[in-house]
Amino acid sequence: MNNTRFATALHILTLLAASEEEWLNSEWIAASINVNPVVVRRELSLLGEAGLVNTRKGKTGGATLARNSASITLDAIYLVVKNSEVLGKRNVKPNPNCPIGKTINQQLDNLFSTIDDSVIKELKSKTLKNFVSEFH
Amino acid sequence: MNNTRFATALHILTLLAASEEEWLNSEWIAASINVNPVVVRRELSLLGEAGLVNTRKGKTGGATLARNSASITLDAIYLVVKNSEVLGKRNVKPNPNCPIGKTINQQLDNLFSTIDDSVIKELKSKTLKNFVSEFH
């Protein structure tokens, strides 16, 4: 992950959690993060598919949290934005004539999964509510 | 991490560990990974700085492990290639006029460090020797 998607998604959810019951629009959210509103809408769309937020169109449109911030754990956010593994990518075509090259990607699969799982587990222990409570 | 550097570095070290006492050259290693020899030399240079390999120039030049594969843990490799945090990047300039935007990067610092630390810890429990032993 060499991008800002987790930071952006968590920022969005933090704003929504900090003002529950209000429909925040993408322009307002974008101004807080300092990115383009389209970036926010794109991420909101994915967070919506994951059941973390509700969005509505039309005048007075915007977004709210879909569930209580205490029930949202950070692994759910991570899974929405994750598009690579913690240890990165495998090399595409290691040499099949080399005993190591022949099977290294299978060994890396195991290792990469193990590490990813431990990150997920750690994130699962942290709630959005707790994260938000750190702001004072 | 959305790159192949960890996979490449571990591949290199696996080859060296699998034929200790031999000086493998970058062209040979590169053929196993299927990348350009310069990529291998670049990574070997960094692995050398970290004390994981020895390299020598001249005819009969090449690389060997600098220490026993049982004493090399995977966190050492990760630290050599790591150039981003597990949860990615922060947004560059969140709005200082927003209570959330004002301090979110400090909160993210804490979270990102915690997650990175847990990955390091997990990798520290795994040795190169053990990884190599999985090939059969």
Place this chain on the structure above:
DNA sequence: TTTAATGTAACAATTTTTGTTACATTAAAA
């Protein structure tokens, strides 16, 4: 009917990653 929002496609710009060429330096071997 007007206004103000989302949803999303299409594309542009930027940054990161990977690949390549070139060559100075080193050290063994002929």
Place this chain on the structure above:
DNA sequence: TTTTAATGTAACAAAAATTGTTACATTAAA
């Protein structure tokens, strides 16, 4: 002493990933 075969590294090119932007159809309240 010259040739050979390697590393080390700079400089640049190419490809891929990331981020930003414009445009506009759709929706729903006012």
